Amino acid sequence: MQRPLILVTNDDGITAPGIRNLVEFMNEIGEVVVVAPNSPQSGKGHAITINSTLTFEEINLDGPQKDYSLSGTPVDCVKFALDKILTRRPDLVVSGINHGANSSINVIYSGTMSAAVEAGVEGLQAIGFSLLDFSWDADFKQAKTYIQSLVNKVLENPMPKGIVLNVNIPKLSSGEIKGIRVCKQADAKWEESFDERINPHGHKYFWLSGYFNNMDTSEDADEVALSEGYISVVPVKFDLTAYEYLENLREILK
Numbered sequence: 001m002q003r004p005l006i007l008v009t010n011d012d013g014i015t016a017p018g019i020r021n022l023v024e025f026m027n028e029i030g031e032v033v034v035v036a037p038n039s040p041q042s043g044k045g046h047a048i049t050i051n052s053t054l055t056f057e058e059i060n061l062d063g064p065q066k067d068y069s070l071s072g073t074p075v076d077c078v079k080f081a082l083d084k085i086l087t088r089r090p091d092l093v094v095s096g097i098n099h100g101a102n103s104s105i106n107v108i109y110s111g112t113m114s115a116a117v118e119a120g121v122e123g124l125q126a127i128g129f130s131l132l133d134f135s136w137d138a139d140f141k142q143a144k145t146y147i148q149s150l151v152n153k154v155l156e157n158p159m160p161k162g163i164v165l166n167v168n169i170p171k172l173s174s175g176e177i178k179g180i181r182v183c184k185q186a187d188a189k190w191e192e193s194f195d196e197r198i199n200p201h202g203h204k205y206f207w208l209s210g211y212f213n214n215m216d217t218s219e220d221a222d223e224v225a226l227s228e229g230y231i232s233v234v235p236v237k238f239d240l241t242a243y244e245y246l247e248n249l250r251e252i253l254k
Contacts, residue, residue, distance in 0.1 A: 047114075
């Protein structure tokens with residue numbers, strides 16, 4: 001039987017340890033093609049390249065997979081892979097493993113998750129993986145069993161069109177992870193400010209700073225699951241319509 005075709009991408013760049021580990025895990029499941037940014041693209045969200053050209057090249061990295069680096073965003077990578085590189089539609093798109101959390105409101109800003117969401121827009125099965133560890137030397141293998149199990153279950157049980165999974169993994173050893181918990185996106189946000197500084201030439205510049213404010217203590221919130229040692233899995237969709245307000249708005253505007 002034909003092995004499933006898995007497209008792998010990320011936002012930390014094609015040589016980041018997170019994606020290299022994910023590629024290794026996926027090689028044990030299917031035929032893998034990697035299309036990822038040639039440089040870090042964190043925080044790009046669903047940005048696409050429209051005012052400059054794109055270039056790509058096939059590069060030689062360890063493993064049986066094919067690796068292509070693209071001079072674009074994570075969403076560009078998915079679009080480009082589908083149009084110019086893949087010879088058939090992938091059975092699954094996986095994005096990550098991100099260096100750092102993409103839980104709660106972070107899903108909005110995440111290039112990792114935007115790549116997965118773009119795959120969902122195209123009617124594809126997709127999962128975004130993130131590890132709550134920003135270190136370049138983070139241990140990604142501690143979650144290998146869980147990641148492969150999730151991938152196999154999605155391949156065996158396709159999700160409804162337009163739904164993708166946002167998976168966040170706590171910074172724990174494999175023996176400390178308590179399991180997987182299906183969650184909702186926590187009600188949380190960044191409380192931000194711009195730190196004003198002066199450069200050596202006397203000109204002002206600003207550096208974004210702030211802190212993460214979690215206001216959600218409900219048992220099914222992803223932030224709670226992660227704090228209790230569980231891998232959080234949140235089903236995400238790209239339809240942002242506030243259906244519960246449609247009728248009220250129609251009444252107001254008629």
